[in-house]
Amino acid sequence: MDEKNLTTVKEFILLVFTTDPWLRRVLFYIFLIIYFNSLLGNITLISLICADSQLHTPMNFFIGSLSFLDLWYASGYAPKILMTCFSDDKSISFNGCLAQFFFSAGLSSSKCYLLAAMAYDLYVAISNPLLYSQAMSPRLRVSLVAASYFGGFANSTTITSETFTLSFCGNNVIDDFFCDLPSPPLVKLSCDVKESYQAVLYFILASNVITPAALILASYLFIIASILKIHPTKARLKAFSTCGSHLTAVTLYYGSILFIYSWPSTSYAPERDKVVLVFSTQ
Structure with missing residues (x-):
């Protein structure tokens, strides 16, 4: 057994877009502004x-x-x-990478389920506006949000345990700027990726992406059918406008996921995916 296989990875090195110091400073301020605006916007909306x-x-x-x-x-x-x-320190500890992977997987998975719950909420609001508040009771609302988090972090626990029980040896450079789900650069560092891991990965992606997407599509088919029954044109336009913000969120979020993971493995391009990921995470 060679020396590479005897070396166990204790930390990972993350790669950024560029090694140029000036350009890195520019990117730092750009990302800082984007992050600050994200914080300000979300906190303001929640407070209101x-x-x-x-x-x-x-x-x-x-x-x-x-x-x-x-x-x-x-x-x-x-x-x-x-x-x-x-x-200049681009390192992240093994446990730090594990924690970031777990929470990014849990939150991203929860968002998929929550967007599906919001699609159902829109369907109820448009199809039965008079009984909307009664149909979407506080108990049901809390249950849907809680179920979204439960499903997301249950999947996160599964994929994180499967990923970080793999053997990482030799090369510890991740061609990415964080440990995300499921990170091809991270998994490529493993010495023993088995078919069972690929099966779990496909199951997690199917349950996080395909199932919520199917529920969203079904909800919108019912929404369209309900809108077509509305006779005044202005009322129809108002009903369609109600779905605008949700459709935008779904398109941007699922669009970035499909853009990254629909490419065949032979055409995987880290730089291309980094650009998409950095904007989908802000």
């Missing part, structure tokens, strides 16, 4: 919904829940991205 009793509606409850998730989702990535841009 909590402070104004007129905004205590089922739909705003889900919007606030999504803002709360986005707040922590961005905070799981941005500090390390900023540090790798600003500091």
